[in-house]
Amino acid sequence: MKNQNGFVQLHSIFIIIFIMMIIFSIGFIGAVIQVQQEIRSSCLKNSISIQNDIIRSEKILLQMNVASTTLRLAYYAAVAASLFPPTAAAGQAQMKTVQTLRKNLDQAQKLLLQITNAKAKVESLALLANLNQLSWQKKQIWSFYLHLISWVRPIQLPKMAVHAVGSDLAPNYELDTDYKHSQRLELSWQMLFSTNKRSQKFLQDQAAFSLTCGASPERKQNKWSIEIIADKF
Amino acid sequence: MNQKGQVLMEAAMILAITIAGLFLLLKKGMQIPLDFYLDDLIEKVLICEYQKQLDCKARLQQKLRKFHFQNIVIQSNSLQNEKSVSIIAQSPFGFKINKESFLKLNLTNL
Numbered sequence: 481m482k483n484q485n486g487f488v489q490l491h492s493i494f495i496i497i498f499i500m501m502i503i504f505s506i507g508f509i510g511a512v513i514q515v516q517q518e519i520r521s522s523c524l525k526n527s528i529s530i531q532n533d534i535i536r537s538e539k540i541l542l543q544m545n546v547a548s549t550t551l552r553l554a555y556y557a558a559v560a561a562s563l564f565p566p567t568a569a570a571g572q573a574q575m576k577t578v579q580t581l582r583k584n585l586d587q588a589q590k591l592l593l594q595i596t597n598a599k600a601k602v603e604s605l606a607l608l609a610n611l612n613q614l615s616w617q618k619k620q621i622w623s624f625y626l627h628l629i630s631w632v633r634p635i636q637l638p639k640m641a642v643h644a645v646g647s648d649l650a651p652n653y654e655l656d657t658d659y660k661h662s663q664r665l666e667l668s669w670q671m672l673f674s675t676n677k678r679s680q681k682f683l684q685d686q687a688a689f690s691l692t693c694g695a696s697p698e699r700k701q702n703k704w705s706i707e708i709i710a711d712k713f
Numbered sequence: 714m715n716q717k718g719q720v721l722m723e724a725a726m727i728l729a730i731t732i733a734g735l736f737l738l739l740k741k742g743m744q745i746p747l748d749f750y751l752d753d754l755i756e757k758v759l760i761c762e763y764q765k766q767l768d769c770k771a772r773l774q775q776k777l778r779k780f781h782f783q784n785i786v787i788q789s790n791s792l793q794n795e796k797s798v799s800i801i802a803q804s805p806f807g808f809k810i811n812k813e814s815f816l817k818l819n820l821t822n823l
Contacts, residue, residue, distance in 0.1 A: 510746035713761040
């Protein structure tokens with residue numbers, strides 16, 4: 481601008497834009513806090529629900545141990561009976577019956593494991609997709625003056641933390657020693673932002689937000705509970 | 714008063730009104746993120762209590778003090794699966810806040 485009036489006008493525009501930027505930034509911080517809250521809340525509720533389903537299946541699987549032990553003992557008794565001529569025929573028949581039952585139990589155990597693990601994986605991935613979508617939607621609103629990178633990534637996806645004792649048919653199952661760690665569902669959300677090239681003429685700013693959320697199981701004296709994973713308050 | 718003096722007076726008045734307006738706008742504007750921040754803090758306290766951590770309320774008080782809140786009263790209640798926290802305080806911008814929030818999570822009756 482050549483004259484003084486033009487200079488004042490330019491100056492006023494600059495000040496107005498600067499004030500607008502400050503107001504937008506305050507609004508943006510508010511929006512980020514809100515997104516953070518929504519992500520944490522949804523993550524916790526869904527993680528708890530997923531852990532609940534896994535624990536329910538683990539309880540059933542561990543309860544099946546009674547049946548698997550009984551059938552194993554019955555099988556050994558039948559094998560012993562089949563070795564003595566007077567009870568050999570009855571023993572053989574008993575062996576066949578028990579073995580069929582053991583096969584059925586083995587299938588039920590494996591099916592329960594597979595279904596629970598698959599369900600937990602699908603639900604966890606669906607949660608991950610939902611949270612990413614949520615963070616992406618909110619991100620769009622601010623793209624006119626901010627450059628945003630936001631993503632939710634899994635740190636640990638849950639699975640049934642059990643293992644078979646021995647390689648027998650219809651084995652007993654027990655909890656892994658590190659079940660808390662291997663069964664936990666833990667997600668991490670991060671958002672990095674900086675003012676975009678156009679806005680950097682007026683305000684240069686950059687920062688990062690992050691949170692961790694999830695749930696893990698806890699078993700004390702046969703009583704199950706769920707522990708929340710969250711950032712230290 | 715000559716013309717220059719009148720212009721100066723008008724300019725000073727407009728400047729004062731503009732600054733006061735901006736100040737009020739910022740003050741009001743700060744209420745919104747502060748409100749979100751408080752909601753977030755309350756939720757964090759509730760989660761902290763579910764995690765059975767100690768001194769959750771004390772930590773909340775400390776954080777509020779950091780933001781120059783005064784006359785802080787924090788109350789928390791716990792029923793079977795439900796926990797609630799309420800805060801009454803005087804904000805640094807002069808307004809009184811009264812917030813209550815609850816969270817219901819089933820962590821034990823499995």
